[in-house]
Amino acid sequence: MPANLPPEYFEVEKRYREAKAPAERIEALEQMLAVIPKHKGTDKLRADLRRRVSKLKSKQQAKKATSRGDVGYRIDREGAGQIVLIGAPNVGKSALVAALTNAAPEVSNFPYTTRIPTPGMMRFEDIQIQLIDTPPIIREDVEPWFLDMVRRADVVLLVVDVTADPVQELEDTVVLLEEKRIAPLRLAQLYEGRQGWTFRPALVVANKNDNASAQENFQIFKDLLEDDWSMVAVSATTGRNLAVLKQMLFERLQIIRVYTKVRGKALERNAPFVLKKGATVEDLAGKIHKDFVDKFRFAKVWGNEVYDGQMIQRDYVLKDGDIVELHV
Ligand SMILES: Nc1nc2c(ncn2[C@@H]2O[C@H](COP(=O)(O)OP(=O)(O)OP(=O)(O)O)[C@@H](O)[C@H]2O)c(=O)[nH]1
Ligand SMILES: [Mg+2]
Structure with missing residues (x-):
């Protein structure tokens, strides 16, 4: 042939x-x-x-192995969360990071363009979230630093190209990670009792969804998948659904934004404190100053689920958008 x-x-x-x-x-x-x-x-x-x-x-x-000091890469977490984009060559990981963040990684129609991980900061409303562009994941060359980066990430984005072979791309990536004992968080229960596994929240990003024919491919891709992935179809080129993706990432991070208010001053949303969902006023006090935890007397809160200036105690569970006045 x-x-x-x-x-x-x-x-x-x-x-x-x-x-x-x-x-x-x-x-x-x-x-x-x-x-x-x-x-x-x-x-x-x-x-x-x-x-x-x-x-x-x-x-x-x-x-x-014989040349010492070659430990690979590690990117310190910055902002409200660290999200890593992984996937097959040429699916548009770098294009997405370029479209969503202040970074400008090289984008080209040649596979294996990205050689080293590159972080960028993505603005979401009043916070910044870190995205990391990575080299393509391929069987012959999965380096320890890459796996560590995936294990440490708050969210892992599995990027596929809807105009190519997204089913295969996703399967290859998932199988490769599973061989290294990394799996999506939603499978954690299924794998209960297995030692040494890491489970990370994951989201499938079906990129290059520029037009109606790509959208058809996306439908087929969804129908073909056996697993129940959370996913979003986007286009780094046209910007389609990038706002939806941002919102999903924020939700995936399971964080809340809380604003502080000084007694006697007007209500205003200054730079927020970012806390984990479920955090209490005591956690907030600790984030401001450890003395505040001991000296805490009470707090007042303004938000959606309270009446204005409601008095709260240290175990009050904060909501996204709450404004808090601490009394110490
Ligand atoms: N039509 C279309 N092309 C895109 C889109 N996103 C990326 N591309 C193109 O796809 C090619 C690969 O994009 P890259 O961002 O370099 O892909 P990558 O996944 O980073 O590739 P590697 O670094 O090799 O792993 C480039 O020619 C991009 O212009 C998209 O949403 N629509
Ligand atoms: Mg790239």
Whole structure:
């Protein structure tokens, strides 16, 4: 069967032949693999390329293990929560981070564009949420730092491309994570009793939903999925549903915003304190100053579920949007 290779293949192949450093050769091979169409005629070629990649990788790994200090990447949490975007090559992770945050990661129609994780801050109403763009997740190369980043994230976004093969992309990512004992939070009960697992809140983001035909693909994708994922169809290019995505992310983070008021001053929403859902006035006092916890006498609250200036005690459970006047 003829292989019918696209012209890009020959471009990257040329780069492969010219590449000297192992990392460059691996990169070129991976790009070759990504542009080769998947059919019977290319089975052998793909298998051969994969073999070459893994050979080079194992050589590199051996080197890495001996060179000290190579611990990978770790991005400190900033803002009201840390959300990591993961997925197959070219699905639009970087485009989403560029559209949603102040960061400008490189976006290109070439798979394997992103090489290192890049954080950006996303504004949601009056708070900032951190999003992290990551290199594509692929079987041959899941590094420990990447898994740690996923395990530590408050929410994991599984990004797929509705115009490509979203079912496969999602399955590949989920299977890979499961092999590393990471699973979506909603499965935690199902997996009860298993040791060493990490469960993270997850959301499927079906990107490139630019038009009616993409929307049809999204419907098919939803129908084909056996599991009950929470998901949203968006377009990084047109901006479609990005506001919905932001709202969903805020809800997923399970946080509340609480404003403080000084006695005798007017009610106004200053910069909020961000607390976990279920937090009490005592938690708020502790966040302001630890002395406030001991010296707390009572507080007054203005909000949706209370009457204005209602007197509350330290065990009052705060709601998103509450304005609190602490009396110490
Ligand atoms: N039509 C359309 N194209 C998009 C959309 N989002 C991203 N793209 C395009 O898809 C290609 C890949 O986008 P990237 O953001 O670089 O993809 P990525 O997932 O970061 O890719 P890697 O870094 O290789 O893993 C680029 O050509 C983007 O312009 C979208 O919503 N609609
Ligand atoms: Mg990218």
